[in-house]
Structure formats: C-alpha cells, structure tokens
Amino acid sequence: MTAAFTARASAALTDPTLKTAIERTTGNARAKRAAAVAAWPGFEAARDLGRDIKDHVTQNLAFYLATFERNAIASGAHVHWARTADEACEIVVRLCREAGAHSVTRAKSMLGEEIGLPHALEAAGITRVETDLAEHIVQLAGDRPSHIVWPALHKTREQVREMFARLHHEPGGLDTVEAMVASARRELRQKFMQADVGISGANFLIADTGAVCTVTNEGNAELTTTPPRLHIVTAGIEKLVPSTAHAMSLLRLLVRSATGAELTQYTTFHCGPKRANDPDGPSEFHIVLVDNGRTRMLTQGLEDMLRCLRCGACLNHCVVYRQIGGHAYGGTYPGPMGAVLTPVLDGLKTAQDLPRACTLNGLCAEVCPVKIPLPTLIKGWRDKSWRLGLEPRAATLALRLWRLAAQHPPLYRLGTRLALPLLRRFARTGWARTLPLAGGWTAARDFPAPARKTFLDQLKERRK
Amino acid sequence: MTARDEIFAALPRAASANPHADAAALLARVPALRPARVGPDPVASFLARLTGPVIAATAERLATRAEIPAAVRSYLAANQLAPRLALQPSAALQTLDWSGIAALPTIAVDEPVSVCEADYAVAETASLVFRSGPHMPTLFAFLPLHHIVVLEAAKILPWLEDAAALEATRPAPRNLNFVTGASGTTDIEGTLVRGAHGPAHLHVLLIGGQIAALAPQPANVP
Numbered sequence: 001m002t003a004a005f006t007a008r009a010s011a012a013l014t015d016p017t018l019k020t021a022i023e024r025t026t027g028n029a030r031a032k033r034a035a036a037v038a039a040w041p042g043f044e045a046a047r048d049l050g051r052d053i054k055d056h057v058t059q060n061l062a063f064y065l066a067t068f069e070r071n072a073i074a075s076g077a078h079v080h081w082a083r084t085a086d087e088a089c090e091i092v093v094r095l096c097r098e099a100g101a102h103s104v105t106r107a108k109s110m111l112g113e114e115i116g117l118p119h120a121l122e123a124a125g126i127t128r129v130e131t132d133l134a135e136h137i138v139q140l141a142g143d144r145p146s147h148i149v150w151p152a153l154h155k156t157r158e159q160v161r162e163m164f165a166r167l168h169h170e171p172g173g174l175d176t177v178e179a180m181v182a183s184a185r186r187e188l189r190q191k192f193m194q195a196d197v198g199i200s201g202a203n204f205l206i207a208d209t210g211a212v213c214t215v216t217n218e219g220n221a222e223l224t225t226t227p228p229r230l231h232i233v234t235a236g237i238e239k240l241v242p243s244t245a246h247a248m249s250l251l252r253l254l255v256r257s258a259t260g261a262e263l264t265q266y267t268t269f270h271c272g273p274k275r276a277n278d279p280d281g282p283s284e285f286h287i288v289l290v291d292n293g294r295t296r297m298l299t300q301g302l303e304d305m306l307r308c309l310r311c312g313a314c315l316n317h318c319v320v321y322r323q324i325g326g327h328a329y330g331g332t333y334p335g336p337m338g339a340v341l342t343p344v345l346d347g348l349k350t351a352q353d354l355p356r357a358c359t360l361n362g363l364c365a366e367v368c369p370v371k372i373p374l375p376t377l378i379k380g381w382r383d384k385s386w387r388l389g390l391e392p393r394a395a396t397l398a399l400r401l402w403r404l405a406a407q408h409p410p411l412y413r414l415g416t417r418l419a420l421p422l423l424r425r426f427a428r429t430g431w432a433r434t435l436p437l438a439g440g441w442t443a444a445r446d447f448p449a450p451a452r453k454t455f456l457d458q459l460k461e462r463r464k
Numbered sequence: 465m466t467a468r469d470e471i472f473a474a475l476p477r478a479a480s481a482n483p484h485a486d487a488a489a490l491l492a493r494v495p496a497l498r499p500a501r502v503g504p505d506p507v508a509s510f511l512a513r514l515t516g517p518v519i520a521a522t523a524e525r526l527a528t529r530a531e532i533p534a535a536v537r538s539y540l541a542a543n544q545l546a547p548r549l550a551l552q553p554s555a556a557l558q559t560l561d562w563s564g565i566a567a568l569p570t571i572a573v574d575e576p577v578s579v580c581e582a583d584y585a586v587a588e589t590a591s592l593v594f595r596s597g598p599h600m601p602t603l604f605a606f607l608p609l610h611h612i613v614v615l616e617a618a619k620i621l622p623w624l625e626d627a628a629a630l631e632a633t634r635p636a637p638r639n640l641n642f643v644t645g646a647s648g649t650t651d652i653e654g655t656l657v658r659g660a661h662g663p664a665h666l667h668v669l670l671i672g673g674q675i676a677a678l679a680p681q682p683a684n685v686p
Contacts, residue, residue, distance in 0.1 A: 025654040042497030049493050056486055059479035062472055075636065081468040133660055134651035150651060157653050181649060181657040188661065193573055209636050219606050219647040219662025222639065226602045237471065242487035245628035249494055252624070259650075261518065262501070263589040263624075266662065267642040269631075274638055277598035279553070279570075281638045291467075295474035 001392065005330065005353035012324040017156050022325050025153040026316040032260025033313060033367070040256070050253045050370040054307035057240050058298070064207045064240045065289070071210030075272030077285045082115075088290045089120035092199065092232055095286055096126050099230050101196035107214065107221040108132035109201020110148050110310050111236050111290060114332045114345065117199070129191045131220040133184055140167050146326030148333065149258050149312035154325055188220075198224040198282065200270075202235035203254070203309075204247045205287075211271035212287065213247055215255065215264040222268055231270065231282040237289050238306040244269065250309060253369035257311040293344045305340050305377060307370040314364035314374060320357050329354055336364035336374045343381050352390045355381035416454045423450050494625060498588075502622040506587035507673050510620045513590035514668060519645035521590075521666040528671065529614075533562050535669050536579060536612055540565070543610065543665075549577040550608065554599040557581055557614065571607050578608040582643075584619040586627050589644055592668070593627060596639040605641060611663035613643075617673030 001009075012018055037043050057064055069079045082088035096104060104126050106112065118139075121128045130139040134152035138145055140163050145151030152160075161174045168187045174180050200221050204213040212233050214221040225231040241247045255261050274281030297306060315321045315335030326334035331342035331351060339354040355378045364374040385391055391399075405412040426432040427449035434442050441447060451458070465473070480486045502509045514521050526535055540547055547564060550571035551557055557579065558569070571578060580600070582592040592613050596602045605611060621627055631640065647662030658664045 021653070025650070028650070028654045040499040042499060045493070045497040049490065049497065053490050056480070056483070056490060059476075060483045060486075062475040063478045063480075063483050065472070065475075081466070081471055083467045083470055087467060131661065132651070133649045137651065150654070152651055153654070155652075157655075160652055177652045177655045178657050180652060181660055185659065185661060189573055192661075208632075211636060211640070217647065218649050218660035220660070222602060222606050222641065223661055226606070226639070242483070242490075243628065244631055245491055245494075245625050246487065248624035248628055249491075252499070261644075262499075263591055263642065263644045265643065265645050265647055267591070267644070269636070269640040270638065271636040271640070272638055275597070278596060278638060279598065279601040280603050281596060289471075291471050291474075295471060298474075298476065 001353050001356065005328070005357070008328040008330060009324045009357070012328045015325075018154055018325050019323065021154055021156055022322055025147070025150050026322060029149075029259060029312070029316045033257055033316070034260075036256040036260040036262070043256075046249070046253055047369055047371050050250055050309075051307060053241065053246050053249060054238075054370055055303075057242065058238065058303055058306050061237065061240070061298075064242065065237060067207040068205050068210060068240055069289075071208060072272075072287055073210070075210045075285075077210060077272050077287050080286060080288045082288055082290045082292070085115035085290070085292050088115045088234060088288050088292065089117055091288050092117060092234065093120055093124045093126070095230065095232055096121070096124070096197050099196055099284075101126055101230070103127040103129060103191070103195045104197045104199060105129045105131050105192055105195040105224045105228065106135070107198070107200040107216065107224040108135045108151065109199070109234060110332065111201050111234050112199065113145060114236075115234065115290060115292060117234065129188065129195065131188055131192065131218075131224050132216070133181065133218060133220075136184055136188065137163070140164075144327060146334065147312060147315060148310055148337075154327070192220075192223045193227050195224075195228045197230040197232060198226070198228040199232045199234065200225050202233055202239050202287075204241050204250065205235055205239045205289075206244055206247060206269065207240055208243045209269070209271055211244070211269040213251075213267065213269050215251070215267050217259070217261075217265045219266050222266060225270060225282065226280050228282055230284045230286065231273070233270070233285075233287045235287065235289060237291055237294055238308075250370075254309045254311050257309070257313040257367065257369040297344055300344070301380060302340065302344065302377060304372050305337075305344075307372055308337055308341075309370060310337075311369055313367040313369065317363045317367050319359055319361060319363070324357075329357075336378065337372075340372075340374060340377045340381070348381060348385060348388065349390060352385050355379075355385065413454065413456060417457075420450055420452070420454060423447075424452070491625075498623065501588045506620050506622045507617050507670075509622075510585055510587040510590050511670065513587070514645075516590075519590055521645055521668060523668040523670055525617075525670045525673070529556075529560065532557075532579075532614060532669055532671075533560050533565065537565065539610075539612060539667055540577065545576055545610065549579055549612075550575045550604060552578070552580040552600060552604050554581060571601065571604055573607060575608045577610045577612065578604045579612045579614065580604050581614040582619070584621055584627070584630070585615055586622075586624055586642070587620050588623050589642075591624075591627075591642040591644040594639075594641045594643065595637040596641075597637055602639045602641065605643060606647075606662045608663055609659060610665045610667065611643075611646070612667045612669065614669050614671060616671050 649660035
C-alpha cells in the first residue's frame, strides 16, 4: 500500500464518528433496497435486461451518439464534444463567460465532480451554488463528497448544525434535522432564481428524442435548470439509451438499487430550450458530451463498466467502504466501482491501492443492477499492476516464495512442517495473541492455533 | 481532428445491422418481468400507492370538476393557509369559480400554494405527469410548499411504458416531469425530511371515475 492511501485509510479508521455515520445511511439503504428487491420476483430477469440494454448501447455507441446529437440539435439544443476533463471544463467556463454569468447553480452530477467542474468554475471567478442539500453541506465545509448518492453522509447532524448556524443568513432554530433542511431551503431560494446559468448532469441521454433525463428527490434539478437563461448539461457518452421506454426499464433498477424507492420524487426529461410561448425555462440549452477515458475503456477490457448507472449499491454493500468511507479512496468514485474507474481516470500508478483494498467477497457484483462483474474487473487491475511491477516488494517477494514452494512439493512440506510447531508456540491457549510479521492481523484479532500435523501427514496416517 | 471526430474515430463499428430492431426486441422482454404493481383497476392501484406509507401524499375524490374550488377552499382552511394561491394558467382551471380566493396566474418564489392539473398519471409508481408549455410553467410544480394537483381518473395509465408510448406520439415539451410524492431528502444522517426544495405537501384531487366502487385500498394491494 502507498503511504498516501494508508494515511487516508488510517485516518478514516480512527475517526470516532465516521463508522457510525456510514452505517446509519448505508444500513438504511441496504434494508430498503432488500425490501424493494424482495417485492419484485422479476428482479433477476430485469437485471439481465438492464445489462443487455446497456451492452446494446455500448456496442452501437457511434450510432446512438449520432442519433442523439441529431435529435438534440433538432430540439434546439447545442451539442458540444469534449475528449478530456479539461476540455469539458473549458467549454462550460466559456459558455458561462459568453453569457456574462456571475452566478451558477449546480444540481449534483458525478460527471461534474469527475471533470473537476466545481474547481474550474471557482478558478474562473464564477460564483458556484451547489443546490443538492448534501453538496451544499460539502461546499460549506470546503469538503469533498464521500458517497455518490449521499455525498455528505460523513457529516453528523451536530456538524451540520454548527456550520449552518455560522454560515446561513437566517438559520433560525436548528434543533432538528427538519429545521436544518428548512434553513437550507431559505438560504438557496433566491439563489435558484438569481442564477445566470444552471448546470446539471444526466442520468440518461435519450437517443430518439435528444432529451436528457435527471432524477432527484429534492426537486433541486428543476429549480436549477428552469429559472436561469442557460441550462448546461455535462454528461458521459455512456449515458445513452435508445428511447424513453428503455430509460423506464433502467429507472426501475436504478432507483430501487439506490434508495429502495420505486421511482425518485422527480424524474424529468429535459428537451431543448424554452419554447416560443413557454412562461419559464432557459433560452439556451447546451449539452456537453464527455469522453474522458470512456472510449479507452472499450479497448482495455473495461466495456462492462460502461453499464454503470451510478446507483451506489456496490458502495453500500462493500465491507471495505463501510469501514473506511469514501474519502480514503482519494478519487471521485469510491467503493468497488471507484476501484475500477479511478485507475482509468487517475492512472493505475496513482490509484494502484484501490484494486488492492478489496476482499473480493463478490457482494458488489451480486447487488449490481446491471450485473457488472466488479471483482473480475478489480482482479484485472491487480493483474496489470503485477505485470507493470507496481505491486509492493513484500507482496511480490512473498508470492515468489510461495510459487517456489508450490512448484517444489518437498520444499512445501518441509516449510509447513517447520511452521506448524512455531505457530503453535505462539498459540499455547489455542489462540495466538501476537505473531511475528503479522502484527496487522493480531492487533485487532487473535489467530487460531493450527492443527498438530499438516494435512498431508494426517492423510498419510489415516491411510495406514 | 475535432473532439467530435476523434471520439467517433475511437468507437468500434456498430455491432447491430439494425439497431432499431434489436432495441425493440429488448423492450419485448419488459411485460413479463415488470413488478406486479398494477391490479385490474389502475385507479385503485394509483390511489393505494399514492396515499400509502412510502409516498404518503393525500388525495380526495370529486365527482365533477365544478367541485374543485370548494375542495381547495377546505384544504386551505384545514391547513390554516391564507385564501391565496398560484393557479396554473390553463383555461380548464382558470374558468372555474374561484370566488373568495386570490388565484394568481404567476408564482412567487415563496408561494405557499399552487394548483395545477396533471396531464396524466402512472399507476405503477403513482407518478403525476406534467408537460411544460404555454399553460404549464414548470416552476408551478416546484416552488410552492403545498402542491394541489387535479387529475382526471380517466387519465391514469397503468405502466411507465404506457407513458413512454404516449410521449412518443407527441412533440416533446421542454420539461416532462414525473412527480412521485412531495420533495424529500435523506442527506442529513439518513433522516427523511419532506419539503427539501420542492413542495412539502402533495394533495391530489381525483376527478370522476366510479367513486363508490373505487375507495382507496390498503397499500399492499397492487
């Protein structure tokens, strides 16, 4: 493990409130998802369908991108293309500048986080107002999101109360969570209406209409995208679906997997700018389609990952995420999906620890609504890391020793015969409280005493 | 090369000879695997889900549209709200008798109440559908604290796919909003709070249909 990752993970493990905070939100999400899945006998068949819809799009991506572009332009939208994160940010910042924008409202978008849009807007001197409640909390704290669905799950209500009391204009009483939400509602109300530009992401891009689908429970996406003069969408090119009907099948999977609900409170299809006689809506509608590594994933054996709906179920169920939370992963995307995506975005050298910080228990693949084989993809990165010589020396040495022994049975038998009595000396009570070279294990749990004789020796005796 | 050209150049040749046919074949699998959420009577399914514990909206049934203003008056009185509201600028609502209520055709940022008519609804998810247009400003469904929605019982479609099929026959509006309950957030310690940015209360006035036969049913009946 690299020092940076170890430091982040250690900080998370010693945080006195983090684990409780993670369990509160993810435990709730797991229970609600389980109930929603139990109530749907066709869920397995629906996952197969979800996988097949996304695979069909990935295999015909050029066709659907061209169809989407044509229909979006016909609806009055402007379509922009960006190869990289920087290119995408430049387009958004240029559009904001051309519009003379002072203030920009943003509805939470993982793609926006991925390309570093919050930072790019600030660097350009444009006031950024995050409107999703969790992103608002994260922005006030000068913090980073730690979950893709609940970005502020690492904050306790006491921390939120203290921040709102200090930074909101009319905080009022903040004794309850209800009062805190009401304070945020007051704080953001005028900002929604005064923004020059509203920026959202996309949960789906609908090829046959050119529309962009967003899902929220707060209603902040529509309040972000309706009042300003410009609505800018930033979306990854993998978000395409053939039609609105295909989006419905994926929405059933996405929402149940994310929150356990059957549909989000607000599911909106945004299509083009305000029409001639519409009383509200933006006069310009821009869609920035972003590659940022996605076409590369097609050639790296990572095309399955392009199915990802960003539901967060793999995070909620991951035994590692539940211990260390999102910040320890160091990238935009935490948990199992982050262990696959971050090496694409930040490079394997930087993100080499993420595929290693995985138990390969397979729970993420079991809950993934589009059946992404996450453990297989994570193993793929480990394999690549080994071949590139990025594996830590101790691990490499240990594996080479084991290979040597495994290929020479007499050596293997000698090694186990020598190790057994040694291990038993440390475990006179049946359990070893300390072991040389295994302090990491015995710091938090005991190690069981091994059998008196090796498996092969016992077998030989019984066959006598 | 432009960014667009470069992205297209990096994509493999399309795998399907006929993507439309393949996409349609995928949809043919949907009816067999959908969750059993719509009973023989979609209106009953819709009402049970809308007023059930998850969505927890309120609803009342009216025989005719003429009863709408009186129902709104009682709602305002019951919730101790002033006799003032933003009324969706549609002829079908504006021509009703709103005497005694200041019914405005525009909406203020902190408007306590708005009254809108849903274009249609979906029984599967108890979603109310609004299509933006000259007579439906999008903000009417998002700014108020109390959102009162008129819905004709005859306009309840069974499944989400029925909504998609209907939309495929019409020109797309700027915003097609599926509203499923009042606004909510679980962003602070996973605690559900209503009225995050959008309405905190959703009340549906369901018009017509066989009122006696279609009383709300327990939530576990599809």
